[in-house]
Amino acid sequence: MGEKKNDILQGTLVLLILRTLASGKRMHGYAITARIHEVSEELLRVEEGSLYPALHRMEQEGWIKAEWGKTEKKREARFYSLTALGRKRLQQEEESWRRLTEGVARVIRYA
Amino acid sequence: MAWYRQLRNIFRPSRLQNDLQKELAFHVTERADDLREAGMSEPEADRAAHLQFGNLTAQIERTRDMDIPERLEASLRNLRLAVRSLAKAPAFSLTVILTLALGIGANSAVFSAIDAVLLRPLPFPNGDALLLIQQAQLKSSERNVAPVRLEDWNRLNTTLLGISGYYSADTSELSGEMPEKLKCQYVAPRFLQVLGVAPALGRDFTAQEEHNGGPNAILISDRLWRRRFDGTPDVLGKTLRFGQTSYPVIGVMPPSFRFPDGDSDVWFPSAPDYPFALRRELTWFTAIGRLKPGVTLAQARDNLMTVQSNLARQFPKPDAEISPRVELLKESKVGGVRRSLWVLFGSVSLLLLIACTNIAALLMSRSTGRQQEIAVRFSLGASRASVAAQQLAEVFVLALAGAGLGLLAAMGASVVFRSLARELPRIEEIRLNWRIVIYCLVCALATTLLSGLIPAIRSTRRSLSQSLAQAGRSQVSGRHPLQLALVAAQVAFAVTLLGGAGLLLRSFQELGRVNPGFDPQHVLTLHISTSWAETGDPKAGKQRMDRILEGLASLPGVESTASSAFLPGVPNEYQLDIQTDRGRAESEPKVHAYARFASPSYFATMHMPLLAGEICREGSAQAPLIVNRMFANLYLNGTDAIGHTLTVQGNAYVPSGQIQGIVGDAREAGLDRDPQPTVYWCGTSFQPGTNFLVRTHGDPAALTEAVRRKLHELEPMRSVYDITPLTDHISDAYAENRLRTILLACFAVTAVSLACVGLYGTLSYLVNLRRREVALRLALGALRGQVVRQFLGVGLRTAAAGSAAGLVLAAVFARLLSGMLFGVSATDGATAAGVLAIVLTVSGAASLIPAVRAARVEPMQALREE
Numbered sequence: 001m002g003e004k005k006n007d008i009l010q011g012t013l014v015l016l017i018l019r020t021l022a023s024g025k026r027m028h029g030y031a032i033t034a035r036i037h038e039v040s041e042e043l044l045r046v047e048e049g050s051l052y053p054a055l056h057r058m059e060q061e062g063w064i065k066a067e068w069g070k071t072e073k074k075r076e077a078r079f080y081s082l083t084a085l086g087r088k089r090l091q092q093e094e095e096s097w098r099r100l101t102e103g104v105a106r107v108i109r110y111a
Numbered sequence: 112m113a114w115y116r117q118l119r120n121i122f123r124p125s126r127l128q129n130d131l132q133k134e135l136a137f138h139v140t141e142r143a144d145d146l147r148e149a150g151m152s153e154p155e156a157d158r159a160a161h162l163q164f165g166n167l168t169a170q171i172e173r174t175r176d177m178d179i180p181e182r183l184e185a186s187l188r189n190l191r192l193a194v195r196s197l198a199k200a201p202a203f204s205l206t207v208i209l210t211l212a213l214g215i216g217a218n219s220a221v222f223s224a225i226d227a228v229l230l231r232p233l234p235f236p237n238g239d240a241l242l243l244i245q246q247a248q249l250k251s252s253e254r255n256v257a258p259v260r261l262e263d264w265n266r267l268n269t270t271l272l273g274i275s276g277y278y279s280a281d282t283s284e285l286s287g288e289m290p291e292k293l294k295c296q297y298v299a300p301r302f303l304q305v306l307g308v309a310p311a312l313g314r315d316f317t318a319q320e321e322h323n324g325g326p327n328a329i330l331i332s333d334r335l336w337r338r339r340f341d342g343t344p345d346v347l348g349k350t351l352r353f354g355q356t357s358y359p360v361i362g363v364m365p366p367s368f369r370f371p372d373g374d375s376d377v378w379f380p381s382a383p384d385y386p387f388a389l390r391r392e393l394t395w396f397t398a399i400g401r402l403k404p405g406v407t408l409a410q411a412r413d414n415l416m417t418v419q420s421n422l423a424r425q426f427p428k429p430d431a432e433i434s435p436r437v438e439l440l441k442e443s444k445v446g447g448v449r450r451s452l453w454v455l456f457g458s459v460s461l462l463l464l465i466a467c468t469n470i471a472a473l474l475m476s477r478s479t480g481r482q483q484e485i486a487v488r489f490s491l492g493a494s495r496a497s498v499a500a501q502q503l504a505e506v507f508v509l510a511l512a513g514a515g516l517g518l519l520a521a522m523g524a525s526v527v528f529r530s531l532a533r534e535l536p537r538i539e540e541i542r543l544n545w546r547i548v549i550y551c552l553v554c555a556l557a558t559t560l561l562s563g564l565i566p567a568i569r570s571t572r573r574s575l576s577q578s579l580a581q582a583g584r585s586q587v588s589g590r591h592p593l594q595l596a597l598v599a600a601q602v603a604f605a606v607t608l609l610g611g612a613g614l615l616l617r618s619f620q621e622l623g624r625v626n627p628g629f630d631p632q633h634v635l636t637l638h639i640s641t642s643w644a645e646t647g648d649p650k651a652g653k654q655r656m657d658r659i660l661e662g663l664a665s666l667p668g669v670e671s672t673a674s675s676a677f678l679p680g681v682p683n684e685y686q687l688d689i690q691t692d693r694g695r696a697e698s699e700p701k702v703h704a705y706a707r708f709a710s711p712s713y714f715a716t717m718h719m720p721l722l723a724g725e726i727c728r729e730g731s732a733q734a735p736l737i738v739n740r741m742f743a744n745l746y747l748n749g750t751d752a753i754g755h756t757l758t759v760q761g762n763a764y765v766p767s768g769q770i771q772g773i774v775g776d777a778r779e780a781g782l783d784r785d786p787q788p789t790v791y792w793c794g795t796s797f798q799p800g801t802n803f804l805v806r807t808h809g810d811p812a813a814l815t816e817a818v819r820r821k822l823h824e825l826e827p828m829r830s831v832y833d834i835t836p837l838t839d840h841i842s843d844a845y846a847e848n849r850l851r852t853i854l855l856a857c858f859a860v861t862a863v864s865l866a867c868v869g870l871y872g873t874l875s876y877l878v879n880l881r882r883r884e885v886a887l888r889l890a891l892g893a894l895r896g897q898v899v900r901q902f903l904g905v906g907l908r909t910a911a912a913g914s915a916a917g918l919v920l921a922a923v924f925a926r927l928l929s930g931m932l933f934g935v936s937a938t939d940g941a942t943a944a945g946v947l948a949i950v951l952t953v954s955g956a957a958s959l960i961p962a963v964r965a966a967r968v969e970p971m972q973a974l975r976e977e
Contacts, residue, residue, distance in 0.1 A: 029134065030141040048164045049173070052135060056177035073144075078134045 013046065013054050014063075015097055018090040021064060021082040028077040029055060055080060063089045127178055131171045139164050185497070189504035197505055203477060204509060207470050210868075211513025213861060214466030215554045216520025218459045221854075222550050223524050225452050227541040233441050234367060234540065236307035237401075241440040242411065244274060244398040246433045254436070255394040258383040261299055263422055264398075264435065270406045270414040275305040276396030277371060278381070280799035283640040283830045286352040292640045292830035293335070294374045295353075297381035303330075305401045306370060312336075313347045313362030316380045320361075323382040329358040333366035335376040351377070354642060371397070373539055392429045399440060412437045444536045451851045454927060458611065458858045461604045463558065465862050468604075469869040470562040472597045474506065476876040478570035485570060499567040506563035507555070514555035521547055532850035534843055569593070595905070598873050599913035601866040605859070606917025606950055611924045612859035613942040614932055615852040621934030622845070628777030628786060629679050630718040633670075634837035635811035635818065636678060637803050640830045645797065652797035655826075660710065660795070662825045663805055666817055670806040673716035674795055676708040678802050678837065681844045682781035687765065689790065691746060692756040702746050702757075704738075704788040705780055706765065710795045711735075714774055716806045724753040724772030727793035734768030735793040742788035743773045757790060768792060782841065783933045804837070811836045851931070863950060866913075867957040874906050874961040885965050886973035895966040902965050906958020907951070914950055918943060 020035050021027060027035065032055075033046045058064045063086030069079045082090070139160045146156035164170065197204045232238035244264070245254040256264075256276060265274040276299040283290035300321040303309065310330060319325035329351065331339075340346040340360075350357040358379070369375070381396075382388065402411055415435040423431040478485070488498055525541040532538065639659065645652060656674060663672045677683045689702045711727035713719075714737070723743075727735040736757060743752035750773065758767035771793075776786035807814050815834050822831045842849065878885075885898055925937035935942065 028137065028141075030138045033138075034145075048135075048138060049170060052131075052138075052170060052174040053177050056174050060177060071141075075137060075140065076133065077137045077141075078130070 012097065013050055014058060015090070015093040016044070016046070017051075017054060017058065017080075018063065018082065018086055018093060021080060022087070022090055024082070026067075026069070026079040026081040028071065028079050030077075032080070058086070061089075062086075127175060128171065131174055132167075135164070135167060135170055135174070139167075186500075186504070189501050190508060192501060193505040193508045197508060200477070203473065204512075207473065207506075207509045208512045208516065210466045210469055210865065211510055211555075211558060212516035212520065213865075214459075214463035215510075215514045215517030215551060215558065217517075217858065217861070218456075218463045218554055219517055219521035219547055219551050220524030220527070221452070221456050221459045223521050223543065223547045224528055224535075224541050225456055226546055226550075228445050228535070228537045229449060229452060231540070233444070235370075239439070239441065240402040240404075241306070242271070242400040242402065242408070243438050243440045243443040244400050244415070245436040246394065247436045248429075248433050253394055254397075256396045256398040257391055257394045258299065258381070258385075258388040258396060259391055260394075260422070260430070260433070261396050261398050262383045264415060264418055265301070267418040267421070268411075268414050270403055270411040272401040272403050273301045273305045274398055274400040275299045275302040276398040277302065277378075278395045278397060279371070279375070280643055281638060281640050281832070282353050282377075282642050282799070283828065284351050284353060284377075285828060286350065286357075287339075290640070290828050290830045292638075292832045293376045294372075295377040295379060296371065296375050297379045297643075299381060299383060299396055299398075302378070305399055307401070308365070308368055308370075310362030311365040312344060313360070315362065321380045321382060323384045323386075325380075325382070327356060327358045328361045328380065330362045330364055330378040331360050332364055332368070332376045336363045354644065369539070391426055400437075408437065408439060448535060448847055450927075450930065451847055454611075454931075455851055455854055455858075457924075457927075458608055458855055461608055462858050462862050462865075463554070464561070465601045465604045465865050465869075467558050467562040468597045468601045469865055469872075470506070470509075470558070471565055472594050472869055472873050474502075474563065474566035475569065475594055475597075476873065478502065478566055479880075481570075495571045498571045502567040502570065503559060503563045506567075507559045510555040510559045510562075513558070514551040517554070518543075518548065518551045521551065528850070531853055532846040534846045535850065565593075594873050594876075595909050598866070598869050599909050599916070601862075601869045602910050602913025602950065602954065603917035603920060605862040605866040606914050606946055607920040607924050608855070608859040608862045609946045609950065610918070610921030610943065611928055612852075612855040613946050614925055614928055614935060614937065614939060615855055617935040617939065617942055618931070618933040619848065619852050622782055622848075625778065625782055625934070627680055627782055628719065628775055629779075631680055631837045631841055633807050633809070633811050634716070635805040635807060635814055635834065636837050636840060637805070637818065637822075637834040638800070638832050639797075639803065639822065639826065640832070641797055641799055641801075643799060649796060653795050656710070656795040656797045656801075659803070659822070659825055660712065662821055663803070663818060666814070666821055668808050668814055668817070670808055671712055671716045672806070673713040673804045674710040674797075675713055675802050675804060676800070677779070678840050679717055679777065679779050680782050680837070680841045682784070684780070687759050687790075690758045690760060692758075693747060704742055704790045706759075706790055706792065707779060708792045708794060708796070711793050713791070713804070716804050717777075719777055720775045722773045722775060723750045724770070726772050728771055734766045736768040736770045737772045737774055737791040737793060738770055739774055739776050739786065739789045739791075741776050741786055742790060743770075745788050765792065781844070783845075848931070863953060866950075867953050870906055870910065870954050871957040871961065874902060874958055875964070877905070878902060878961045878965040881965070882968055882973050885968050886970040889968060890970035890974065898966040898968075899959075899962045902962035903955070903958050906962065907955060910951055910954035910958070914947055917950075918947070921946070 016036050017032060020032050020039075029051055033048070033051060036044055036046050055064070055066075059066050059080070063083060064080045065083050066078050066080050068076060071077050142160040142163065143153075143156040146159055147153060151159065161167075233241060235241060244256065246256050246260065247254070255278070258276075261274055261276050265271075268274070277296045279294060279296055281292050282295045284293050300316075300318075303315045309315065311333065313330075316328055316330070317325075320328040331346075331351070336342055336346055339351075340349065346360050346363060348359050348361075350359050352358075364378075387393070400411070402408070412435070415437060419430065419433065419435050423433075485498060489495075522543050525538070528535060528538055528541055641652075660672045660674060663669060677685065683705075685706050687704060687706045689704055691702055714721060714726055722740055724737075727737065733756065738747075738752060740749075743749050746752075747755055747770075752770050752773060755770050756767060757770065759765045774791070777789075778784060778786055779789060780787060805811070805814070805818060818834060819831055822829075889895070889898070921943070922938065929937045
C-alpha cells in the first residue's frame with residue numbers, strides 16, 4: 001500500500017455511514033466502504049478495522065438495523081439499513097459537522 | 112429490542128462469534144473479487160484482500176466488544192469477583208448461606224402452602240366461579256338442601272349456569288373376595304357440568320340415568336380404576352356390586368379430580384324424582400353452583416333470595432322458614448385456615464428479617480476488616496457506585512446460594528405440612544412449581560437489598576483520606592451504635608415470635624389440661640360400611656347394631672361398647688331449636704341445644720356420670736331422651752326436667768321424646784368449647800357414618816386386629832375401616848392448631864438462636880476491635896472483672912432494649928392471635944415474663960463468651976502486636 005490514503009477523522013465515520021445508508025437502500029459493509037470510496041472520488045477510504053466495530057455499535061444504539069440476506073452473487077451477507085432513530089441521528093450529526101467545518105474554516109481564515 | 116439482543120449475545124457467544132466471522136469473511140471475499148476484476152490473479156487478489164483487512168481474529172474481537180454492552184459485562188465481572196472473594200472467606204460465606212437458606216426456605220415453604228391453599232383457584236376450570244349453596248333454617252342448624260328445592264332453585268334462578276349437589280356414604284363393594292369399603296358420592300343431576308370436568312375415559316351420566324327408574328351407572332376414580340381394573344380401557348361396561356345390585360362403570364374420572372375429597376372413589380347419580388326425595392322437608396344434598404360469566408356473588412345471592420321468597424309463597428310450609436346461603440366454594444373450604452396461614456407467613460417473614468439483619472451486621476463487621484481493600488480500590492479510581500455494586504454482588508451470590516438451598520427445604524414443605532396437619536384443606540395441592548421458584552428468587556433479591564444496602568453504603572461513605580488515616584491501627588475504635596441497633600432489632604423480632612409461640616403453646620397446654628367431662632383415653636373408634644337404603648328398615652338395623660355392639664363387648668380386654676352419630680370432643684355444630692311441654696313466656700330465650708344421637712351404653716362407655724333419673728329405658732311410647740345438667744338447669748329447673756317432653760318442629764329426622772335422665776356436662780362439641788346445653792336421643796340406628804366406640808382396658812390400638820376379626824365373623828359382607836383411637840381423632844381435629852403451634856415454636860426457637868448468634872458475633876467483633884484498648888487498660892491496672900462487666904453490659908443492654916421493643920411488637924402480634932388462643936389471654940403476664948427470662952438468659956450467655964475472652968487478653972502480647 002504505497003500511496004497515502006486519507007484516513008477518516010474519528011467520529012465522522014458514523015456520519016458517513018448514516019449518510020450512505022440514507023438513500024434508503026440496504027447495504028452490506030463492503031458496499032458501504034465501496035460507496036464512500038466512490039462518492040468521495042477516492043479521497044476517503046474506510047478502514048475495515050473501524051468500519052465493523054462502528055456498524056455494530058450503531059446497531060446496538062438502534063440507529064441502524066441489520067439482517068442477513070443474499071447478494072447478487074448469491075453470497076450470504078449482513079445488510080444494514082437506517083432506522084427512524086438513525087434518521088434523526090443523521091440530522092444531528094450533519095448539523096454538528098456543519099458547525100465543526102465552519103469553525104475550522106474560520107480559524108484557518110482568520111487566525 | 113436492543114437489550115434482548117444484548118442479552119442473547121451474552122448468553123450465546125458462540126453464535127455471535129460465528130455471525131461475525133461470516134460477516135467479515137464476506138467482506139474479504141468481496142474485496143478479492145473486486146481486485147480480481149481489476150486484473151489481479153486469484154492468489155494475488157486473495158492475499159491483497161487479507162492483507163488489507165488485517166488480523167481477522169483481532170477485528171472480530173473488536174467488533175464483538177460493541178455487541179456486549181459494558182454495563183452487563185461489568186455486572187458479570189462483579190459476580191465473578193464476588194465468587195472469588197467469597198471463596199476466600201468460607202466460614203463467613205457458609206454462615207450467611209445457611210442463615211439465608213433457613214430464612215428463605217422457611218419463607219418459601221409457608222408461601223408454597225399459601226399459594227396452594229389460598230391463592231390458587233380451585234382445581235376446576237374457572238374454579239373461582241364455583242359456589243357452595245346451603246339452606247339456612249330458622250329452627251335448625253341443618254344446612255343440606257332438599258332435592259326438590261335444589262331442582263327448583265336450578266330451574267328458577269337466572270344468575271347461575273347450574274346447581275348440583277352431592278352427599279357421601281361409605282359403602283361396601285362386594286364383587287371381590289372380601290368386601291371393600293369405598294367412599295361413594297351420590298350426586299344430583301348436572302354434577303360434572305357444574306364442576307366443568309369431563310371423565311378421562313367414557314362419558315358423563317345421561318338424563319335417563321339421572322332420573323328415577325333409569326339405567327344404573329357409576330363413574331369411578333382414577334385410582335380405583337388402576338387398583339381394581341389395572342388401568343385398562345375396557346373397564347367401560349364392567350360392573351361393581353353394591354348391596355344386591357350391580358352397577359356398570361360408564362366412565363373414569365381424571366386423576367386430578369378429587370371432589371368433594373381425595374378419598375372419593377365412586378359417583379352414583381341420585382335422582383331428584385325418587386318418590387321419597389319429593390318431600391320438601393327432607394334434605395341431604397350439599398349443593399354447589401356455578402356463576403354465569405360476569406355475575407357477582409352478591410347478585411347470585413340476591414337472585415336466589417328472590418327465587419326462594421317466591422317458593423315460600425307457593426309452599427309456605429316449610430319454605431317460608433328457609434333461605435339460601437351462598438358463598439364461594441373456595442372460601443368455604445379454606446376460609447377457616449386463612450388466618451393461621453397468614454400468621455405463619457408473617458412469622459417466617461419476621462424470621463427472614465432477622466436473618467437479613469444478622470447478615471447486615473456480619474457484613475458491616477466484614478467491611479470494616481476490608482477497609483484497606485476498599486481504600487485501595489478508591490485510590491485506583493473506582494467509583495463509589497462500583498465499589499458498592501461489587502459488595503452487593505457478593506451478597507447476591509450468597510443469597511442465590513441460600514435461596515437454592517431454601518428451595519430444597521421448600522420442596523420438603525408439603526411433606527411436613529402433610530405430617531403435621533393431614534386435615535388442612537387442599538393440602539394435597541401443595542407442591543413445588545415455578546411460582547415457588549420465582550418467589551425464592553424474589554426473596555434472594557429482597558434479602559440482598561435488605562441486608563446488603565446499608566453495609567454497602569456505609570462502607571463506601573468514608574472519603575479516601577479518612578480511610579487511609581483511619582488505617583493507623585493504634586486508634587481506639589469508635590462506638591458502633593448501628594451494629595448494636597441491628598442486633599437489638601433482631602432481639603426484638605425474636606421476642607415477638609417467641610411471645611406469639613409462647614401464647615400458642617400455653618393454649619395447647621391448657622387444651623390438654625381441660626377436663627372434657629368424658630374420658631377420651633382407651634377408646635377405639637371404627638366405622639362399619641352400610642348404605643342409606645338400609646335405613647329404610649330401622650328394626651333390622653337396630654337388631655344388627657345390638658348384635659354388633661354385644662359381639663364387640665364380649666371380646667376380652669373390652670370394657671363396653673357404644674355407638675354414636677358424632678365423636679365426642681371433635682368439633683361439630685349440630686344444633687336444634689326445641690319446644691318443651693312446659694309453657695314458656697315470650698320473653699324467655701328460645702330453647703336451643705346441641706343434638707346428639709347415641710346408644711344407651713354411650714354414657715357408661717364414655718364415663719359420663721348419670722346425675723338423676725335413668726338411662727334410656729326402651730319400650731316406652733316416646734323416644735327416650737337424656738339431657739345434660741346445663742340443659743336441665745337452663746330450661747327446666749334442674750331435676751324437674753325428668754318426664755318432660757321435647758319436640759323438634761320442621762325436622763323429619765328427629766322424633767319428639769321424653770326426658771328420662773340427666774348426665775354431667777361434657778365438652779362434646781370440641782375440647783376448646785365450654786359445655787353447651789345438650790339433648791341426647793337414645794337409639795341404635797345403623798346408618799352411614801355411625802361411630803362405634805369400644806372402651807378397652809389397655810392400649811386401644813392393641814385390640815385393632817381382634818376387633819377386625821370379630822366383625823368379619825359377625826358381618827362378613829361389610830367392611831370395617833378407620834379403626835383409630837378416639838384420642839387420635841381429637842388431636843386430628845386440632846391439626847391446624849397443632850400445625851401453627853409447632854411451626855411457630857420452631858420459627859421462634861430459630862429466631863432466638865439467630866438473634867443470639869448475631870449478638871455473639873457482633874460482640875466478638877467489638878471485642879476484637881478493642882483488643883488493644885482493653886490490653887492498655889489492663890496494663891494500667893484495670894481489673895479483669897471490670898472488663899467482663901463492661902462487655903456483658905453492652906450485650907445485656909442491647910438485649911434489654913431489643914426485648915422492650917419486642918414486647919410492644921409481641922402485644923400487637925398477640926392481638927392477631929387472639930382468636931386462636933384458649934385458656935390464656937393475649938396479654939398473659941406469665942408468658943411475657945417467661946419470654947423475657949428466656950431471651951435475657953440466652954443473650955447473657957451469648958454475651959458472656961466474648962466478654963470473658965476480652966478479659967483474657969494478655970496485655971503485653973496484645974500491645975506488642977503493633
